[in-house]
Amino acid sequence: MNSSPSEFGIEVRGVSRDFGPVRALHDVSLSVRRGEIYGLLGPNGSGKSTLIRILCGILAPTAGSALVDGLPVPGESEAVRQRIGYVPQRFSLYHDLTVDENLAFFAEIYGLRGARKRERQEWAIALAHLEPYRQRLAAHLSGGWKQRLALAASLMHEPRVLFLDEPTAGIDPVARRELWNLLFELAGKGVTLVVTTHYMDEAERCGTVGYLYLSRMLVSGRPAELLRLPDVTPRGMRRYEAECAAGAAAVMGSARGLAYVEDVTIFGNALHLLVDGAPEPARIARDLEAAASAPVQVRPIDPSLEDVFVRLTKLASQAEAEPAGAAR
């Protein structure tokens, strides 16, 4: 179905963007295969939205180049706009138009007319299960349904590349899962998707994830590859989970004080420890029990994606001067 020869839906090479003296993106590169879901993660202000705006052709990069569906942006922005869809973080359809009117508007703005327009409208309604709400004003839809409508509207012109900026922020878990099912369906049809999110479970569903931190791409790769990065659990270190009967907070402070503990994070009722050297789990448990005066169970674990990002963020802020590429 793709006329463009490239196997990549998106290719970004060394893109930087300055706003006056502020560098919002620094030498960012990434590539997304057609039909792949790319998860873009990073703290607020790390440059995610800037990157998406550059790829949508509404912001020009200061340096570097980017291809979207094989076309350069911003050079071919006009043509690119016809091939991309964008769902902003904030609901950006018209509150005072009905579901049907919103969809018709977006169909028309992409130049669809007559039978073709109606056909696409029916398709979008069916895809997003919006049939019962057709005549309802967008203002009267709940968060999850608004997000479906926004997605449906962005698909009227059958974009080959779709950008979603935190599409699941503030919607309930069931609506979230249903939205992701829609995204997988689209990816299955060859649509390239870029999704920003703060949810780790969503990141794990992506084919590739990239982590932006302080305007740089700290790391990019398949979730499984990222878990095995040497920087995440350096040679000689191990990860353990420590569960304390008195609660994680009770042993947090003492865990920090242990000489061989490199990093501590609370996970529900347990602590995740990054441990230097080779103390046995039994010894760690003894050390923590002494402090908490409650039984502690310690067992080895694999890192989670969150561990990966927390660890890499820490390393990056420690070695600010070192180039981001070194983390890969």
Next chain:
Amino acid sequence: MKGFRAILRKEAIQMARDEGTLRFAIAVPIFQLCLFGVIDTNVKHVPTVVYDQSRTVESRSLIRDFENTATFDVKRFARSRAEMREEIVAGRVATAIEIPPDYADRRARGVPADVLVMIDGSDANTSGQALSAANGVALSHSIEELLARTGGEDLPLRVFPQILFNPDSRSANLLIPGLVAILLTFSGTVLAAFSIVKERERGTLEQLMVTPVSPVGLVLGKLIPYLALGFLQLIAVLAIMTTVFRVPIHGNIFLLLGLSVAYLFALICMALVVSASAATQIEAMQRAQAFLLPSIMLSGYVFPLSSLPEWLRVVAQVLPATHFIAISRGIIIRGAGFADLWPHVAALLIISALLVLASTRAFRKTLA
């Protein structure tokens, strides 16, 4: 022009659904026309205090003559010049007439009699008209007496003034054609100025930015519904003007309507320029004000253009309101035709064209 039809249809639906805006657009100008249309700029019944030291048949006859001009309305009598002055300072009266004790005596002897008339100068319009009315009273008394003395019957020079177009000097006929232009300027600018900012505030502009909609398509699609609304306002206001205020349109009404479209076009483009560069509705409103006030003060509506200094007259020529007020007054009051008004029409069209250019540029900047 890409996206023009989609934007046009969307704006039309949104406008039709927005009852508040429609009510504002139609009812407010009509209400204001009814409110301001009744203002009478002819000065009549100026409250007056009289200090009559003569207290004679002659002095009372003079006071009656002052009152008969309909300009003066004697409200009270004073017993000293100081008291008279105090009445003016307090704002209870605007003119004061002092008749000296020997008034009747001097008139009888044919010696010049001096009557003092004090006028409150804080209102230029009132003081001007009171001054000429007072001079008129003095002149007619003097002429009468001089004619009687010389036994002549006719004046050596007579002027026959003929006021064209508004022989009764009705204020409404002068005021309302300008007021129509001002009302249109206000509501047209305010409504259109909000249109783009609203999209920016609600985040919908960001969504539009990634679509292939062209700046010209966006500007024209937004402009035309407001043009239609402005036209509706105009028709409503003209209908009230001709029926309720009985101000006749002496010229061709279709020429007036056609040129109004050109004016509305310029106006809405102006509002879109304002709108495209503002981040919030409040900011847009403030910027619109910066354009509205000169449109009232410098356009010839309040002050005649001849009273402006040279450089302000140049500024006035750039304001679309100046040309439309000239057109509106020309057609309604004087029955002027296209041949008479073409310089204003040309100016209006040039300003409109420049503003369309400016507004699409402003949008291109926003979209890029």
